[in-house]
Amino acid sequence: MQQKVWARGQFTARRWTRCRSWFLVGSSARPETGRSSGFFITFEGGDGSGKSTQIRRLARRIRKSGLEVTVSREPGGTPGAEAVRHVVLDTGAAEPFGPYLEAILFASARNDHVEQLIRPALKQGRVVLVDRFMDSTRVYQGAGENLDPDFVETLERVAVAGLVPDLTLILDLDPEEGLKRAHARRDETVPADRFEKEDVAAHLARRQAFLAIAAAEPERCRVIDASGDAERVEKRIWDTVRWVMEERAMPTQKPARNGDRSPSEVPSAHDRLLGFRE
Numbered sequence: 001m002q003q004k005v006w007a008r009g010q011f012t013a014r015r016w017t018r019c020r021s022w023f024l025v026g027s028s029a030r031p032e033t034g035r036s037s038g039f040f041i042t043f044e045g046g047d048g049s050g051k052s053t054q055i056r057r058l059a060r061r062i063r064k065s066g067l068e069v070t071v072s073r074e075p076g077g078t079p080g081a082e083a084v085r086h087v088v089l090d091t092g093a094a095e096p097f098g099p100y101l102e103a104i105l106f107a108s109a110r111n112d113h114v115e116q117l118i119r120p121a122l123k124q125g126r127v128v129l130v131d132r133f134m135d136s137t138r139v140y141q142g143a144g145e146n147l148d149p150d151f152v153e154t155l156e157r158v159a160v161a162g163l164v165p166d167l168t169l170i171l172d173l174d175p176e177e178g179l180k181r182a183h184a185r186r187d188e189t190v191p192a193d194r195f196e197k198e199d200v201a202a203h204l205a206r207r208q209a210f211l212a213i214a215a216a217e218p219e220r221c222r223v224i225d226a227s228g229d230a231e232r233v234e235k236r237i238w239d240t241v242r243w244v245m246e247e248r249a250m251p252t253q254k255p256a257r258n259g260d261r262s263p264s265e266v267p268s269a270h271d272r273l274l275g276f277r278e
């Protein structure tokens with residue numbers, strides 16, 4: 001059914017009307033995400049579920065549509081946040097200080113990432129793709145370490161400072177399969193990090209926690225079946241992203257230099273992303 005909706009040339013007038021209404025009313029009518037343009041997508045899910053692989057693939061597709069894309073990850077994305085990553089994940093040096101301190105470290109890395117990289121990129125109208133964000137703290141520290149929910153909520157508010165993703169893709173996969181993939185990758189390049197080392201029960205609980213977030217915030221979150229080969233997962237993601245951007249009518253550039261063509265003839269960047277018109 002989704003296929004039918006996406007057939008080229010359909011609904012162009014309705015789409016344009018929606019897109020144009022964003023320009024006319026300005027950012028105040030858009031959901032409060034702490035910035036005025038761009039589109040912010042986060043990838044969440046268990047270890048080895050395919051987030052990094054799929055971010056690369058989605059970035060390629062979006063770039064082909066002519067939009068500017070910024071790809072980043074958490075913890076990380078800025079020099080300060082990468083230093084936190086090293087301390088928490090690579091060395092495990094923060095572990096003896098307990099889960100509250102680890103949560104604070106993830107949050108401070110996030111705030112640096114938001115202010116130095118994500119928000120500026122969104123202000124430039126870029127599509128920003130981030131491998132893990134606030135939901136990972138909710139799941140790994142909040143649910144996983146049983147932290148005080150008020151503490152986790154306050155920390156999240158301070159860390160994101162009003163910047164909530166437009167769309168969160170939760171890659172859902174049987175943790176045993178995810179760990180198998182992660183183990184195979186580890187042989188190639190990367191050692192197990194502080195959280196990957198935990199037992200399957202912990203990974204199963206995280207899967208449930210991610211699904212609970214998706215159920216609680218259906219506007220922001222979409223669950224993606226991450227089983228099967230990377231091409232099939234990529235297609236599921238691309239269908240979802242195009243669909244959501246259409247629904248939200250979030251153009252990322254103004255339709256410039258339209259000469260004397262009527263608005264319905266002008267291809268916006270949003271249209272190019274969605275592949276409606278050349």
Ligand SMILES: Nc1ncnc2c1ncn2[C@@H]1O[C@H](COP(=O)(O)OP(=O)(O)OP(=O)(O)O)[C@@H](O)[C@H]1O
Pocket residue numbers: 045046047048049050051052053054181182184185226227228229230231233
């Ligand atoms: N659909 C797939 N089928 C089989 N293998 C896959 C698939 N997607 C990714 N992989 C492989 O699985 C491993 C883990 O994938 P990737 O690094 O993308 O996952 P991730 O979710 O980012 O993991 P982590 O959170 O642990 O960093 C990689 O070696 C990757 O090549």
Ligand SMILES: Cc1cn([C@H]2C[C@H](O)[C@@H](COP(=O)(O)O)O2)c(=O)[nH]c1=O
Pocket residue numbers: 047073074075089106131132133134136137138140141193194195196
């Ligand atoms: C952002 C964030 C991450 N984590 C954990 C989850 C993973 O085990 C690692 C990140 O490794 P990846 O290979 O880059 O996926 O860190 C966390 O516990 N809390 C967080 O907020």
